[in-house]
Amino acid sequence: MNAPPLLAVQGLTRRFGGLVAVDGLDLTVFKGEIIGLLGPNGSGKTTALNLISGALKPDAGTVALRGDFIQGLAPFRIARRGVARTFQLVRVLGSMTCRENVLAGLAFGTRNDWGVRADANADDLLQRVGLVGRGGVMTAELTYIDQKRLELARALALRPDLLLLDEWLAGLNPTELLQGIELVRSLRGDGIAILMVEHVMDAIRSLCDRCVVMNAGRRIAEGTPSAVLADPEVIRAYLGDEDA
Numbered sequence: 001m002n003a004p005p006l007l008a009v010q011g012l013t014r015r016f017g018g019l020v021a022v023d024g025l026d027l028t029v030f031k032g033e034i035i036g037l038l039g040p041n042g043s044g045k046t047t048a049l050n051l052i053s054g055a056l057k058p059d060a061g062t063v064a065l066r067g068d069f070i071q072g073l074a075p076f077r078i079a080r081r082g083v084a085r086t087f088q089l090v091r092v093l094g095s096m097t098c099r100e101n102v103l104a105g106l107a108f109g110t111r112n113d114w115g116v117r118a119d120a121n122a123d124d125l126l127q128r129v130g131l132v133g134r135g136g137v138m139t140a141e142l143t144y145i146d147q148k149r150l151e152l153a154r155a156l157a158l159r160p161d162l163l164l165l166d167e168w169l170a171g172l173n174p175t176e177l178l179q180g181i182e183l184v185r186s187l188r189g190d191g192i193a194i195l196m197v198e199h200v201m202d203a204i205r206s207l208c209d210r211c212v213v214m215n216a217g218r219r220i221a222e223g224t225p226s227a228v229l230a231d232p233e234v235i236r237a238y239l240g241d242e243d244a
């Protein structure tokens with residue numbers, strides 16, 4: 001691509017004592033791209049998202065957003081620069097309604113919406129993720145799947161340029177999975193770039209322009225979904241030597 005990347009990660013490293021959870025990771029994400037971050041459990045994928053979003057500080061390496069280094073900044077500062085995320089374990093504000101959860105994102109995002117306009121925008125976002133008419137519902141009353149939808153709406157309320165999805169499609173039934181894939185795909189039309197950690201291979205094949213595969217903290221492959229999923233080293237990482 002001729003344009004510079006929206007996100008450029010170089011040499012990203014994080015240690016926990018003697019464990020190197022992320023080991024010299026390099027990756028790029030361009031505007032409007034959907035990139036899959038793949039790998040077996042424990043390979044460092046969520047840690048990488050935590051480093052990019054500011055939940056963790058790296059021991060080495062850089063994270064650049066539009067060419068500006070953001071590694072080590074507080075999460076709220078990174079969010080206000082246009083990076084939003086969802087979590088592997090869903091995090092909603094349990095003592096608040098669905099609309100209030102989304103309003104929190106609108107209030108503290110890139111544009112700081114308040115008042116009547118914010119209420120309308122919150123309802124629009126709830127409708128977009130499949131929670132139309134549920135703005136007044138307490139989050140404790142939502143099913144697990146609807147909590148995931150709400151978390152996505154709150155992330156979108158930040159008006160991000162880069163969205164980090166950590167297994168957002170996990171646990172969906174076949175109908176919900178198809179709806180979720182279409183919802184994620186629609187975000188590309190808004191110019192949002194997505195870096196998604198995912199184990200649902202149907203979603204990876206359907207959505208991703210490129211994939212980066214990690215194992216034991218290191219990047220072991222990068223390319224189109226079909227190419228990386230056929231890579232012998234990737235197969236060994238997932239299945240072991242005897243099955244590769």
